[in-house]
Amino acid sequence: MKAFIAISRLIVGSLFIVSGLIKCNDTLGFSYKLNDYFAHDVLNLEFLIPYSLLLAVLICVVEIVLGVALIFGLKSKLSTTLILLMMLFFTWLTWYTSSCLEAQEVAGKLGEEFNKNCVTDCGCFGDALKLEPKESFYKDLFLLIFTIPLFFFGMKNKIPVNSKKEDLFYMVTSLVLIFGFGVLVIGWWFTVLFSMVLYGVVYFIKNKSKGEWLSLLAAYVLSLGFTYYCLQHLPIKDFRAYKIGNNIADEMKVPEDAKKPVIEYTWVFKVNGEDQEFVTNGAYPEVNGDYVGVTTKVIEEGFEPKILDFSIESEDEDLTDYFLSADKLLMIVSYNILSGEKEGMTKLKKLSDEALKNGYTVIGLTASGAADKQKIKSAYNLDFDFYLCDEKVLKTIVRSNPGVLTLEKGTVTQKVHWNDIEDLEL
Known part of the structure; x- marks a missing residue:
């Protein structure tokens, strides 16, 4: 003992x-x-x-x-x-x-x-x-x-x-x-x-x-x-799919030879007045009866990309592919721009102006609404647009509000907390 x-x-x-x-x-x-x-x-x-x-x-x-x-x-x-x-x-x-x-x-x-x-x-x-x-x-x-x-x-x-x-x-x-x-x-x-x-x-x-x-x-x-x-600052070890060195577009892809999920379909038909179940791997069963419903069960998981819900959207269109193909992209992330740290928000004007001078495409990502975005742009005199992205995704991308990333053709090259914005190399 x-x-x-x-x-x-x-x-x-x-x-x-x-x-x-x-x-x-x-x-x-x-x-x-x-x-x-x-x-x-x-x-x-x-x-x-x-x-x-x-x-x-x-x-x-x-x-x-x-x-x-x-x-x-x-x-x-x-x-x-x-x-x-x-x-x-x-x-x-x-x-x-x-x-x-x-x-x-x-x-x-x-x-x-x-x-x-x-x-x-x-x-x-x-x-x-x-x-x-x-x-x-x-x-x-x-x-x-x-x-x-x-x-x-x-x-x-x-x-x-x-x-x-x-x-x-x-x-x-x-x-x-x-x-x-x-x-x-x-x-x-x-x-x-x-x-x-x-x-x-x-x-x-x-x-x-x-x-x-x-x-x-x-x-x-x-x-x-x-x-x-x-x-x-930021976690000293980034275990997420948006870490430095990862290509966001690649992390979203499903390879052609990727493993497919094995799904069991349970079909319910009314046969001679009674509900009967028929199990298939997806094919519609040949049954002499009236269809009632179907349920599915995943028997074996298939390949799932590490990034599922990332998108960059305006009010009219999905611009994800467009921005991820940019040679030099500065992405400012604030899942809720009204609750963003004031000291960090005040740094964004100088940062974005410098990035634009150095040939960067500058965008913001937020889950906040149009009125909130306009309010923040006016309050801090920002010369870039904010696009929509899911709040949970933005919290996953960077543990800071606001946080900043630089990307080259979709590959994350730098990521910093708002406390460390001065450390960015543009």
């Missing part, structure tokens, strides 16, 4: 640190996911929406601190209790999400109305690792196998503070696990580098001051500092 508890501490602690770092890297994206859950047609917790960013920061930073507490054996009663509570909550949340999707599918088959909105991705690992809700649920159930014993041992004070020798063992072994998941699975070396710095600072403070709270405070400050940096 002692060996099992050691393994549990290493697995849960290391995974909490990596998971927390991924969300700290893109806390704004995590807050958008929380908003999806808070919506009235999901959990109906709309009163929490104004606090979603604060909650996102708190959750991801605490996740890292709890991981550190497990690795070093700090405040084991409190840390194991909080970890169990978090795991129980997220296990329930992933169960709720997967159950919602299943209920939605059943309602569709029965032709019944389904009033709830289902979140399709829990956001457990942000955009770094996409898991189906059911996969996330099974992952959480697996982690509970380790978390529950940790809680009982922690409550009995059977997880003491590490000795120096134990610290070295747990740090090295944990770094190996973080390398396995953070680098080999996620492809992000920073998880290892940050953890090395984090462990070094905590080890030094713990063994010099003998203070558990001071050690955890150091972990909190480091994690919060990293989170703040990413919020004031």
Whole structure:
């Protein structure tokens, strides 16, 4: 059992640190996911929406601190209790999400109305690792196998503070696990580098001051500092399809030889006064009866492009292909121009004028209406037009309002937060 508890501490602690770092890297994206859950047609917790960013920061930073507490054996009663509570909550949340999707599918088959909105991705690992809700649920159930014993041992004070020798063992072994998941699975070396710095600072403070709270405070400050940096600039690792180097047009294409989805069609006919079902792969069945209806079920997913809903539209036409073929395009993104940061909006005039002088085509993308666009253009004396794009897409493109991208024939060459507009090379 002692060996099992050691393994549990290493697995849960290391995974909490990596998971927390991924969300700290893109806390704004995590807050958008929380908003999806808070919506009235999901959990109906709309009163929490104004606090979603604060909650996102708190959750991801605490996740890292709890991981550190497990690795070093700090405040084991409190840390194991909080970890169990978090795991129980997220296990329930992933169960709720997967159950919602299943209920939605059943309602569709029965032709019944389904009033709830289902979140399709829990956001457990942000955009770094996409898991189906059911996969996330099974992952959480697996982690509970380790978390529950940790809680009982922690409550009995059977997880003491590490000795120096134990610290070295747990740090090295944990770094190996973080390398396995953070680098080999996620492809992000920073998880290892940050953890090395984090462990070094905590080890030094713990063994010099003998203070558990001071050690955890150091972990909190480091994690919060990293989170703040990413919020004031952009995520240091971009896991999305709009990252620098990607061609947006290419990411939207479906290759000719792409895998097609396997779909099962269930046809319902009234035969001799009774409803009967006939299953085909899409062909209309030859049945002597009256057609009632048909439902479909995806048996095997086909190829899906990474970018699905991106468009650049005026009030009259779709200009996506036109602008993505431009040699030099400066794209200013503001999903809601009325809520854009004032300091960032004031920088757009100088930026756009300089870009136009250097031969760039300059456009804005927003989900705001015509009246709002005209109001902002007049307020900041902007000499470029704003075009329409879906709000969720714009939030995905850049984690800043406003944010700026430069493109060459559809390939993203630069992307900056409004704080870093001066760093653009035009």
